[in-house]
Amino acid sequence: MLAIALAGALAIGPGAPARAGEPLFIGWTGLLPPLSTAYTPADAQECAGGEPSCVDATIAMMEAHYGSLVVSCDHNAVFALTYLRTTEEYRRVASAPGFFDDVAYVNTEDAVFAAYYFRAYDAWRAGQRAAVPRAWEIAFDSAGRRQLAGAGNLLLGMNAHVNRDLPFVLASLGLVSPGGVSRKPDHDQVNVMLNRVVDPVLREAAGRLDPSVDNIATPLGLSYTVLMQVLVTWREAAWRNAERLVNAPTAAARERIANEIETAAATTATTLRTLYVRPGILPLRPDRDEYCAARA
Numbered sequence: 228m229l230a231i232a233l234a235g236a237l238a239i240g241p242g243a244p245a246r247a248g249e250p251l252f253i254g255w256t257g258l259l260p261p262l263s264t265a266y267t268p269a270d271a272q273e274c275a276g277g278e279p280s281c282v283d284a285t286i287a288m289m290e291a292h293y294g295s296l297v298v299s300c301d302h303n304a305v306f307a308l309t310y311l312r313t314t315e316e317y318r319r320v321a322s323a324p325g326f327f328d329d330v331a332y333v334n335t336e337d338a339v340f341a342a343y344y345f346r347a348y349d350a351w352r353a354g355q356r357a358a359v360p361r362a363w364e365i366a367f368d369s370a371g372r373r374q375l376a377g378a379g380n381l382l383l384g385m386n387a388h389v390n391r392d393l394p395f396v397l398a399s400l401g402l403v404s405p406g407g408v409s410r411k412p413d414h415d416q417v418n419v420m421l422n423r424v425v426d427p428v429l430r431e432a433a434g435r436l437d438p439s440v441d442n443i444a445t446p447l448g449l450s451y452t453v454l455m456q457v458l459v460t461w462r463e464a465a466w467r468n469a470e471r472l473v474n475a476p477t478a479a480a481r482e483r484i485a486n487e488i489e490t491a492a493a494t495t496a497t498t499l500r501t502l503y504v505r506p507g508i509l510p511l512r513p514d515r516d517e518y519c520a521a522r523a
Contacts, residue, residue, distance in 0.1 A: 249422065249423055250422055250426055250452065250455065252418070252419055252422040252455075253452070253455075253456065254415065254419065255459075256415050256418065256459060256462070256463045257415045259463065261402065261409040261411040261470070262467075262470045262474065264402045264403055264409075264470060264473045264474055265403070265473075266403050266404070266405055266407060267401045267473065268401065269332075269335065269399070269400045269401050270400070271335050271338075271339050271399065271400060272339075273335070273338040273341075273342045274334055274335045274337075274338035274339070275335065276331065276335075277330070277331025277332060277333075277334040277335045278331075278334065279318075279321070279322070279330075279334060281334050281335070281337070281338045282314070282317065282321065282334055282337055282338070283318070284338075285314060285337060285338055285341045286311065286314050286315060286318065288345065289307065289311040289314055290311060292307055292311075292345070292348075293307040293308055293311050297435075297436070297519075300436070300515075300516050300519035300520055301370065302369075302370035302375070302377070302380050302515075303348075303367065303370040304436055305370075305377045305380040305381045305384070305432050305436050305437065305440065306366070306380055306381055306383075306384030306385070308428070308431065308432055308435070309381055309384070309428050309432065310341075310344065310384070310388075312424060312427070312428045312431065313420075313421065313424050313428065314337065314341070316420055316423060316424040317333075317417075317420060320419075320420045320423075321333065326416065326420075327413050327416055328412055328413050329404065329410070329413060332404075332410065332413065333413055335400060336396060339399065339400065340392065340393070343388075343395070343396060344388060344392070347359050347363040347367075347387070347392075348363075351363065351364065360387065360391050360489060360492070360493075361489060361493035361496070362383075362386060362387035362390065362391040362489070362492035362493045362495070362496045363387040363391070365383060365387075365493065365496040365500055366380070366383035366384050366386070366387050366496060369383060370383075373516065374500070374504055375500065375503045375504060376437065376439045376440075376503050376515070377432060377436055377437030377439055377440040377515055378437075378439060378440050378503055379499055379500065379502065379503025379504070381440065382499050382503070383496055383499050383503075385458065385461070386461070386495045386499060389458070389461045389462055389465055390464065390465065390488070390491065390492040391488060391489065391492035393462065393465035393469075394465045394466075394469045394471075394472060394488050395469075395472070395488075396469075397410075397465065397466060397469035398469040398472040398473050401473075402466075402469060402470060411466060414462070414466055417462070418458075418459050418462060421455070421458060422455055425454075429441050434522075435519070436515065436518075436519050436522075437515035437518065437519065438515070438518055439515070468484070468488050471484045472484055472485065472488075
């Protein structure tokens with residue numbers, strides 16, 4: 228995966244100019260054309276009309292969720308904080324004219340995507356294990372047992388959300404507009420947004436929850452740019468898996484693809500859990516629970 232990301236970065240060259248204070252963004256996924264898919268109506272129970280108020284409602288839920296976790300320094304708070312700050316940044320860029328081609332569609336995606344996370348978390352808290360995707364189960368269990376460095380909790384959440392949830396979200400909403408125009412440019416534009424928010428989020432999580440989080444670039448200490456390219460690569464793979472789901476010729480073929488997505492995300496989760504078990508291969512600083520409690 229790292230090799231793919233690095234190859235993409237090298238192929239693109241210097242990348243897109245960054246705004247003052249922003250990390251360099253390498254938008255190589257925009258050069259990869261979408262596959263042909265037919266229009267399918269969105270299947271969304273959340274925010275079907277794509278109203279901006281949906282984003283506000285989602286952020287309010289995330290604020291309450293994060294607040295309930297951080298008060299006890301729950302290790303799930305690392306991902307919850309990251310998701311909250313990312314959604315707040317989404318609200319800012321979605322209000323900028325021209326940032327997205329179809330803001331209403333992306334608002335719906337934002338609400339549906341969040342619903343996947345909350346459903347998985349609520350089922351896990353209720354002990355309904357059969358309703359929890361395996362990648363999320365590994366992430367939540369690891370946090371509940373306080374087994375990992377904070378970087379591991381964050382990457383496990385990102386893996387479950389992007390590698391597992393996102394293909395199903397995209398497929399359920401459709402990959403082309405009613406006029407047959409691909410939604411991929413807006414999907415790729417989210418990467419631009421993420422490039423703006425990931426670094427400050429890592430710093431905030433390190434300052435409030437676990438000081439080792441700012442070593443997250445990779446387990447081997449590579450650069451922020453490489454970490455960002457891993458995330459971009461995961462998001463590109465999610466789009467391609469959504470194309471596979473939408474283009475599956477039969478229900479049995481779609482089920483097989485869905486199982487492959489579940490298995491791959493769970494395998495990645497298992498690998499990440501192994502890498503980030505405390506003390507793991509990241510240098511430890513003060514105990515994260517004591518560190519968080521002193522800042523609560």
